[in-house]
Amino acid sequence: MTLRACGLIIFRKLHEATSASDAGNNIEYLLLQTSYGTHHWTPPKGHVDPGEDDRQTALRETQEEAGLDSTHFTIVDGFKKELSYNVNGKPKTVIYWLAEMKDSNTEVRLSSEHQAFCWLTLSEACKLAKYEEMQSAFKEAHHFLCSKT
Numbered sequence: 595m596t597l598r599a600c601g602l603i604i605f606r607k608l609h610e611a612t613s614a615s616d617a618g619n620n621i622e623y624l625l626l627q628t629s630y631g632t633h634h635w636t637p638p639k640g641h642v643d644p645g646e647d648d649r650q651t652a653l654r655e656t657q658e659e660a661g662l663d664s665t666h667f668t669i670v671d672g673f674k675k676e677l678s679y680n681v682n683g684k685p686k687t688v689i690y691w692l693a694e695m696k697d698s699n700t701e702v703r704l705s706s707e708h709q710a711f712c713w714l715t716l717s718e719a720c721k722l723a724k725y726e727e728m729q730s731a732f733k734e735a736h737h738f739l740c741s742k743t
Contacts, residue, residue: 601639
């Protein structure tokens with residue numbers, strides 16, 4: 595049986611892009627560091643509970659793990675990324691949506707599942723995320739955002 599998880603790639607704009615060449619330089623992504631295992635960094639995400647749809651899971655997990663609810667961000671239409679990989683020999687699917695913070699200064703409140711968080715540029719997020727699938731998801735999200743400006 596395939597494990598299923600859902601989450602949000604959350605970003606904030608530090609300022610409005612002043613030119614096409616500036617697009618993307620003003621974006622930071624939220625990563626959370628787990629307080630268990632290898633202490634890896636990921637966007638907020640978690641397993642789907644019985645009776646929950648994928649998007650509800652993403653919203654619930656973001657609230658639980660980062661203290662951010664749907665009043666703090668806007669889901670960006672047109673972007674949805676599905677990752678498939680193995681964890682401990684079992685297949686896992688993770689679905690991410692893209693969400694923009696309404697106020698870049700909103701406080702992130704971590705649950706006990708995480709020990710740290712940071713806002714990072716695309717290149718910094720890719721370095722910290724480590725896993726190729728997650729790096730690809732960040733790059734696709736970034737390209738999607740930059741192509742909209």
